[in-house]
Each structure stands twice: as C-alpha cells, then as structure tokens.
Amino acid sequence: xxxxxxxxxxxxxxxxxxxxxxxxxxxxxxxxxxxxxxxxxxxxxxxxxxxxxxxxxxxxxxxxxxxxxxxxxxxxxxxxxxxxxxxxxxxxxxxxxxxxxxxxxxxxxxxxxxxxxxxxxxxxxxxxxxxxxxxxxxxxxxxxxxxxxxxxxxxxxxxxxxxxxxxxxxxxxxxxxxxxxxxxxxxxxxxxxxxxxxxxxxxxxxxxxxxxxxxxxxxxxxxxxxxxxxxxxxxxxxxxxxxxxxxxxxxxxxxxxxxxxxxxxxxxxxxxxxxxxxxxxxxxxxxxxxxxxxxxxxxxxxxxxxxxxxxxxxxxxxxxxxxxxxxxxxxxxxxxxxxxxxxxxxxxxxxxxxxxxxxxxxxxxxxxxxxxxxxxxxxxxxxxxxxxxxxxxxxxxxxxxxxx
Numbered sequence: 582x583x584x585x586x587x588x589x590x591x592x593x594x595x596x597x598x599x600x601x602x603x604x605x606x607x608x609x610x611x612x613x614x615x616x617x618x619x620x621x622x623x624x625x626x627x628x629x630x631x632x633x634x635x636x637x638x639x640x641x642x643x644x645x646x647x648x649x650x651x652x653x654x655x656x657x658x659x660x661x662x663x664x665x666x667x668x669x670x671x672x673x674x675x676x677x678x679x680x681x682x683x684x685x686x687x688x689x690x691x692x693x694x695x696x697x698x699x700x701x702x703x704x705x706x707x708x709x710x711x712x713x714x715x716x717x718x719x720x721x722x723x724x725x726x727x728x729x730x731x732x733x734x735x736x737x738x739x740x741x742x743x744x745x746x747x748x749x750x751x752x753x754x755x756x757x758x759x760x761x762x763x764x765x766x767x768x769x770x771x772x773x774x775x776x777x778x779x780x781x782x783x784x785x786x787x788x789x790x791x792x793x794x795x796x797x798x799x800x801x802x803x804x805x806x807x808x809x810x811x812x813x814x815x816x817x818x819x820x821x822x823x824x825x826x827x828x829x830x831x832x833x834x835x836x837x838x839x840x841x842x843x844x845x846x847x848x849x850x851x852x853x854x855x856x857x858x859x860x861x862x863x864x865x866x867x868x869x870x871x872x873x874x875x876x877x878x879x880x881x882x883x884x885x886x887x888x889x890x891x892x893x894x895x896x897x898x899x900x901x902x903x904x905x906x907x908x909x910x911x912x913x914x915x916x917x918x919x920x921x922x923x924x925x926x927x928x929x930x931x932x933x934x935x936x937x938x939x940x941x942x943x944x945x946x947x948x949x950x951x952x953x954x955x956x957x958x959x960x961x962x963x964x965x966x967x968x969x970x971x972x973x974x975x976x977x978x979x980x981x982x983x984x985x
Contacts, residue, residue: 588706595702600695607687622672712746733761775824786813836867842898848877858895864905865979868956876952879945884911904975913969
C-alpha cells in the first residue's frame with residue numbers, strides 16, 4: 582500500500598522534472614562547450630602546425646630550434662610529425678579536461694539547485710493543497726460527529742479565485758445544505774406528528790375510561806373497553822418513544838452532573854422473577870438526567886422482555902479510561918453476531934413479536950444509541966456466549982473540577 586501523501590508525490594514530481602530538465606540542459610551545454618572549444622583549439626593547433634612545417638621547409642638542415650612562442654615540449658631534433666602528434670595530444674587533453682570540468686561543476690550545481698527546487702516544491706504543493714486539506718478536515722469532522730444529522734450545519738466557506746478547487750468546495754457546501762434541511766425536516770415532522778397524535782389518543786383514553794366506568798355498562802362493554810385501553814396505551818407508548826427519539830437526536834446543551842450508578846440503582850427495582858446482578862461503581866457524567874434515566878430504563882426493559890424463564894440480567898457501572906461504562910447483560914436466545922447492529926435500527930424487531938400491549942416497537946435500542954450520541958458517547962452490543970445480549974454504553978466522564 583502506498584503511504585506517500587499527495588504533497589510528497591507532487592514534491593517528488595516537481596523535483597524529478599526539474600532534475601531531468603537540468604540534466605538535459607547540462608548535457609546540451611557540455612556538447613556546445615566542447616564543440617566551441619574544439620573549434621578554437623583546432624584553429625590554434627592548425628596555426629602552430631602550419632608554422633612548424635613552414636619553418637621545417639625553410640631550413641635546409643631540418644627544423645630550427647623552437648622559439649619562445651613554441652611549447653616547451655618541442656625539443657630540438659624532433660621531427661615534424663612528432664611535434665604535430667604532441668600538439669594533437671595536448672588538444673585532446675584540454676578538450677577532455679574542459680568537458681570534465683563542465684560536467685562536474687554543472688552536476689554539483691544541479692544537485693544543489695535541485696534540493697532547493699524540492700524544498701520550494703514542498704512549500705508550493707502545501708499551499709496548493711491547503712484548500713483540499715480544509716475540505717478533508719470539514720468532511721472528517723462531519724463524518725465523526727455523533728447523532729443523526731449532527732455536524733451538517735458546518736460549511737467549508739472557501740475563499741479565493743473561482744477555480745476547480747473552490748467549485749468543489751461550493752458543491753460540497755450545497756450538498757451539506759440539502760442534507761441539513763432534509764434531516765431537520767425529518768426530525769420536525771416526527772416531533773410535530775407525535776405531538777399532534779397525543780391529543781386524540783388522550784381523548785380516546787378519556788372516553789373509553791368514562792364508558793367502562795358507567796354503572797350501566799355491561800360486562801361485554803367493560804371487556805371491550807379494557808382491550809381498547811390496552812391498544813390505546815400501546816399507541817401512547819409508541820408516540821412517547823418517537824418523541825424521545827426525535828428529542829435525543831439533538832445534542833444536549835444544558836447539562837447536569839449525574840451519577841450513572843445512582844440512576845441505575847433507581848431503575849433496577851422490578852425485574853419480575855429474574856435474578857438481578859448489580860455492580861455499581863460511582864461514575865459521574867454530565868447530561869440530561871431524564872434522557873439518561875430513559876436510556877437505562879430502555880436497556881433494563883429490553884433485557885427483561887427478551888429474557889428466558891429463570892434467567893438473569895446484570896447492570897454494572899464502571900470507569901474505563903476517560904469514559905463512564907454502563908454494561909447491561911441478560912440471558913436469552915442466541916443472537917447471531919451479524920444481526921446485532923440491525924437491532925439499533927428503529928422499528929426493527931428480531932423474531933416473532935410478542936402479543937399484547939407490552940410487546941415492543943423496536944425503538945428501545947434506537948433511543949439508547951441516540952441518547953448516548955447526544956451526550957458525546959456511543960452504544961454498542963455483542964452476543965453473550967450461551968445466549969442473550971451484552972450492551973455497552975460509553976459516555977464521557979465529568980471533567981475533574983467542573984461545576985454543575
């Protein structure tokens with residue numbers, strides 16, 4: 582897996598292109614210098630060779646003693662061809678030395694300038710990728726925010742020229758705006774519909790109770806009234822659950838210091854014939870006491886409803902690092918691991934729903950997770966070996982020294 586960042590790859594690309602271009606330029610310069618030097622040396626050598634041959638031809642006794650303008654290597658008595666070969670050898674040495682000097686000096690200079698170009702490329706790539714980094718940071722904050730729709734109010738708001746990066750940021754902001762409006766509309770619809778349904782349900786309950794308490798009511802009417810009250814009570818519980826779910830989707834703004842162990846001890850009091858195992862260690866968190874009580878109550882009710890005869894449930898609070906840990910476990914039917922996450926979806930019920938007004942709606946664990954996330958925490962679950970479920974809720978501990 583390639584772990585190089587885009588900035589590193591761009592820097593290497595800039596530096597590599599610069600080095601390649603510099604190497605090509607150095608090679609061309611070396612060739613031009615050698616050609617130019619070879620031409621000048623050839624002219625000088627030809628002139629010297631012509632002078633030597635002319636002097637040799639003019640002297641009846643052979644070549645004259647070399648004058649001061651001739652190289653010291655030209656000794657008396659040497660023949661003309663030897664002097665010509667020496668001149669040619671000196672010409673080749675000068676040309677090779679010049680080529681090595683150009684390549685060595687140019688290579689060192691190219692390496693130094695290449696390092697400077699790499700540093701400049703790192704800075705330029707960082708500045709060019711700064712808007713992209715801003716987009717990534719905003720998307721990361723939104724993706725890691727807890728609660729449905731939370732974080733969608735953020736915008737990138739990128740300034741600068743109207744180039745491709747700014748157009749990308751503006752498109753991302755428009756998408757966030759549409760999603761934010763969609764989530765807000767959904768929450769408002771659930772809350773408004775639940776409030777509107779409360780009134781007719783309360784009116785139905787009052788009318789049924791009035792009818793069954795009439796002295797002239799027959800036994801058949803009383804039985805029918807009791808069944809209707811059960812159905813009405815079930816609908817009221819559904820509406821209440823939807824309201825709690827809609828309210829818990831919003832982040833808690835007004836917080837109070839509460840002890841999870843104290844709330845759990847108050848909730849765990851009626852578990853029927855089940856054995857209740859309590860392990861309460863004081864752990865203080867900050868949040869809405871009503872929502873936190875509802876969270877624990879939903880977990881306990883869920884553990885009782887889906888238990889087995891003669892089974893048990895355990896409720897424990899403890900400190901785990903910087904978090905307060907609430908654990909609720911129970912006996913019951915075996916649950917495959919791949920089905921656990923679906924239990925947190927609203928209205929999802931595993932198996933055959935129980936009959937009667939006390940059967941669930943599939944909102945219990947949805948509310949638990951929503952309340953946990955509204956307090957900056959998280960709710961997870963895993964199957965218990967032998968059957969049943971273990972639900973863990975982590976909430977941030979109350980900061981030390983924080984006031985209520």
